[in-house]
Each structure stands twice: as C-alpha cells, then as structure tokens.
Amino acid sequence: MIIRKSYFWAIMVLGMLSASPASASINIFACEPEWGALAEEIGGDHVTVSVATTARQNAHHVSAKPSLLAKVRKADLVFCTGASLEIGWLPLLLRKAGGPDVQPETAGWLMASDYVDKLDVPDHVNRSMGHIHPEGNPHVHLNPHHILTVSEYLADRLAVIDPDHAADYGARLTAFQQRWTQTMEQWERNAGELKGAHVIVYHNGWSYLLDWLGMNAAAALEPKPGIPPTASHLEEVLRTVKAQNVQAILVAPHEDEKAAQWLSDQSGIPILHLPYTVGGNDKAQDLNGLFTETVRLLKGARS
Numbered sequence: 001m002i003i004r005k006s007y008f009w010a011i012m013v014l015g016m017l018s019a020s021p022a023s024a025s026i027n028i029f030a031c032e033p034e035w036g037a038l039a040e041e042i043g044g045d046h047v048t049v050s051v052a053t054t055a056r057q058n059a060h061h062v063s064a065k066p067s068l069l070a071k072v073r074k075a076d077l078v079f080c081t082g083a084s085l086e087i088g089w090l091p092l093l094l095r096k097a098g099g100p101d102v103q104p105e106t107a108g109w110l111m112a113s114d115y116v117d118k119l120d121v122p123d124h125v126n127r128s129m130g131h132i133h134p135e136g137n138p139h140v141h142l143n144p145h146h147i148l149t150v151s152e153y154l155a156d157r158l159a160v161i162d163p164d165h166a167a168d169y170g171a172r173l174t175a176f177q178q179r180w181t182q183t184m185e186q187w188e189r190n191a192g193e194l195k196g197a198h199v200i201v202y203h204n205g206w207s208y209l210l211d212w213l214g215m216n217a218a219a220a221l222e223p224k225p226g227i228p229p230t231a232s233h234l235e236e237v238l239r240t241v242k243a244q245n246v247q248a249i250l251v252a253p254h255e256d257e258k259a260a261q262w263l264s265d266q267s268g269i270p271i272l273h274l275p276y277t278v279g280g281n282d283k284a285q286d287l288n289g290l291f292t293e294t295v296r297l298l299k300g301a302r303s
C-alpha cells in the first residue's frame with residue numbers, strides 16, 4: 001500500500017511537471033554589449049539576450065548579416081543606443097525581420113539615448129561633411145548615471161512585455177539600482193584626482209565618460225566624427241598636445257591604432273587601451289567590471 005501511494009504521487013508530480021508549460025523566456029536583441037549586460041542584470045532568468053556586436057566592432061558600421069536577421073526575427077524587445085548610432089543597419093534588420101511589436105515607437109523598441117541628455121548636439125547638420133552624430137553624441141553608455149536611468153525604462157518595458165513577471169523585474173531593478181548607486185559613489189571618490197585631466201581621443205566615443213569624471217578631450221584624431229585621421233589634422237593635433245599637458249591617448253578595442261601610435265611616437269604621450277564596453281578586456285566582463293576597470297586604468301595613466 002505504501003509503495004502504491006508513493007507510486008501514485010510520483011505519477012502525479014510527473015504529470016504536473018509535464019502539464020506546466022516551460023516558463024517562456026523573453027528574447028532581447030541588444031545592439032551593443034553594454035545593453036546586453038544591462039538586460040541580463042534586470043531580466044535575470046526570464047530573458048534570453050542576443051547581442052549584435054562585440055567590443056571589437058564599431059557599432060556605427062555593422063553589416064546586416066543573416067545571423068542578425070534571425071536574432072531580430074525572434075526578438076520581443078530591441079534594446080539599442082539609438083540617436084543614429086545603428087542607422088546603417090538596424091532599420092534594415094527591422095524592416096526585413098522585425099515583427100510588428102518591435103518596430104519604432106512600440107513597447108518592444110527601446111533606445112537608451114532617448115532617455116538621457118545628449119552632448120554635442122549640432123545646431124546645423126551637414127551630412128556632406130560626413131557627420132555621423134546628427135542627433136548629438138550617441139555614445140551615452142560610459143556615464144554610469146545613464147545606466148541607472150536606462151535600467152528603469154528597461155524594467156518598465158519588460159513589465160509591459162511580460163506582465164506575469166513584472167514583480168520580479170521590479171525587484172531586480174531595485175537591487176541593481178541600490179548596488180549601482182553605491183558602487184558609483186566609490187568610483188567617483190576613487191576618480192576624484194582625474195578631474196581636469198586632458199586626454200586625446202580617436203573618436204568622440206568617450207565624451208560622456210570624460211564629462212562624468214570632469215576630464216577633457218584636448219583633441220580627437222578624427223577631424224570630424226566618422227572621418228579617418230588625415231596628415232594635416234594630425235599635425236594640428238600634435239601642435240595642440242605640445243601646448244597642453246595631455247595624459248594619454250585613449251583607444252577603444254575597435255579603433256585603429258595607427259594614428260594614435262604616430263601621435264604617441266611624436267609626442268611621447270602614452271596610448272591607453274580602455275575596454276570601452278563590456279568584453280573590451282578580460283576584466284570588463286560585466287557593467288561593474290567595465291567601469292571599475294576604466295577608472296583603474298585612467299588612474300594608472302595619471303600616476
């Protein structure tokens with residue numbers, strides 16, 4: 001009888017397990033690694049995240065290849081930077097493979113740069129001059145306050161798309177924001193000495209980081225965003241760095257180092273490789289690591 005009873009319960013449990021549908025996971029298509037990492041922080045086990053680019057790719061220039069179409073086709077949420085960063089490839093992917101619920105202005109379309117104040121917003125846009133930042137600087141992720149702001153909008157969207165788990169998203173958001181706020185204060189205390197320091201950048205991808213830390217870009221190696229360095233422009237940058245106390249030349253993993261190397265050879269200013277995004281070096285494997293590592297490396301260049 002005892003044996004029969006446990007057999008009965010085993011059958012019941014098995015039946016219940018097979019009857020309950022596997023908990024459906026929300027598919028998030030993130031354009032850049034930083035938004036993929038944030039989606040995992042807030043979504044936890046309820047989301048499956050596909051990231052379109054790696055730290056070694058320039059998000060301005062990505063080809064809309066079939067593997068990306070397949071990822072967009074499955075997406076319940078498209079989570080990107082916006083402000084024209086992905087203008088060369090994301091609209092094409094959405095047109096070819098995006099469902100009606102992930103098109104612009106729907107709940108399944110979240111552009112981080114829509115929710116933060118942008119820098120370098122031009123008064124006048126002249127595309128013939130090769131301006132690839134027509135709506136202002138899109139590289140908003142390197143100010144951790146922006147990560148905090150965007151996390152809130154992301155949690156709201158997840159709750160709309162997947163209301164069954166709204167409470168979980170809310171709880172994960174609260175925990176993330178508490179952790180992030182504390183760590184951000186540590187970074188800011190730690191980086192106090194960087195205030196006022198000058199660096200050279202290749203592309204204006206660092207503007208929000210420098211703005212956050214009170215640092216300055218003395219010059220960019222690109223004459224205009226998206227235009228490769230020219231000999232005459234580099235000579236001008238060399239004159240600028242000779243007149244100023246410049247700490248380092250910042251280079252991201254996806255950037256060509258040739259011009260930076262030339263300037264470094266001419267001026268003696270060291271090149272500093274920063275991770276730029278999640279996965280940009282072996283210590284920047286999540287958002288926390290990205291900022292901790294960035295502050296550590298910047299401080300190292302100063303000493």
Ligand SMILES: [Zn+2]
Binds near residue numbers: 132133138204205225
């Ligand atoms: Zn750019």
